[in-house]
Amino acid sequence: MSLSATNPPGTPSADSAAAQLELRLPDLPATQRLAERLAARLEPGFVLFLSGDLGAGKTTFTRALLRALGYTGRVKSPTFTLLESYELPSFRLYHFDFYRLSSDRAWLDAGFDDYLGGSGVVVIEWPEHASASLPAPDLRLRLDFDATAGDDARTARLDAGSPRGLACLKALRAAGAAC
Numbered sequence: 001m002s003l004s005a006t007n008p009p010g011t012p013s014a015d016s017a018a019a020q021l022e023l024r025l026p027d028l029p030a031t032q033r034l035a036e037r038l039a040a041r042l043e044p045g046f047v048l049f050l051s052g053d054l055g056a057g058k059t060t061f062t063r064a065l066l067r068a069l070g071y072t073g074r075v076k077s078p079t080f081t082l083l084e085s086y087e088l089p090s091f092r093l094y095h096f097d098f099y100r101l102s103s104d105r106a107w108l109d110a111g112f113d114d115y116l117g118g119s120g121v122v123v124i125e126w127p128e129h130a131s132a133s134l135p136a137p138d139l140r141l142r143l144d145f146d147a148t149a150g151d152d153a154r155t156a157r158l159d160a161g162s163p164r165g166l167a168c169l170k171a172l173r174a175a176g177a178a179c
């Protein structure tokens, strides 16, 4: 995993630069290491959005997150169920996938908003499909294929939306050299 600044020279403020981070993930273990680093920063109430095309690695990332948090059972994609939840030692983790969600209304009708703002960690794939109903996350992670660097290469773009999201990025930057 290597670091590169997303903000070109002359962009507005140090604050906006601090709120974004772009990482090159050359292979699957690099994605797993990123998940391990983020797992260490998660706390009750944390909301993480995962974006990117089908097959980019959102579910794979979440699986690595759960493994890093000590979950050893099966981690299924919630593509059809919309939600899979996991009881972890320090909190519950709710893993949503809204790929098949037909509308914002469907999210509200299913009562999913009850999960936000609680004591669980919430991870949402395809948050764009319920965009109007969702609050701003602590952190957004976008995974993109990086075809120029091989089939398994990805680019990770992270955007912080809260002080604890910013703290995550700070920790990732500090760990960057060791990735």
Ligand code: ADP
Pocket: 025, 026, 027, 028, 029, 030, 031, 052, 053, 054, 055, 056, 057, 058, 059, 060, 061, 077, 125, 151, 152, 153, 154
């Ligand atoms: P999504 O949830 O974004 O649709 P999945 O996580 O289900 O994607 O699938 C990603 C696939 O790509 C998995 O088969 C995974 O093993 C593979 N893969 C290869 N390289 C990477 C990588 N660097 N990061 C994440 N997944 C990778």
Ligand code: MG
Pocket: 058, 059, 060, 077, 097, 125
């Ligand atoms: Mg998925």
